[in-house]
Amino acid sequence: MRHPQVLKLARQRASGRPDLGGPFSLLDPDGKPVRSADLHGRWVLLYFGFTKCPDICPQEMEKISNVLTRLDSRGMEIQPVFITIDPARDDAARLRSYFKNEDFHPRFLPLTGTFDAVRKACRAYRVYFT
DSSP: OOOOOHHHHHHHHHHHOOOOOOOOEEOOOOOOOOEEGGGGOOEEEEEOOOTTTTHHHHHHHHHHHHHHHHHHHHTTOOOOEESSOTTTOOOOHHHHHHHHHSSSOTTTTBBBHHHHHHHHHHTTTTTHHH
């Protein structure tokens, strides 16, 4: 039989607010800082990916873009945000080019930053990468 204190701790972890999300500060393709606080008050869809992903990322981004277009037609504006998990390759110039040349939703906000800044954002949202 479990100790009552252990059961109480288990119950506390199983309910309440999820431990997901947190503050971040990254850069848009123009080098302008974008903080998580800048997105407060809006519906936001976060997508973590990388531009050297040949198959999955572009297909998923296309699906997301189609859904966003349908939501736009219903007056439901959502801010899509792409956060790279490969900041060494996905610098501002690469993100600018990638989003210019692909047919993704025009409101997508691509973000990058230093390795530590990207790692902090990823950890806050429980996204793991190597």
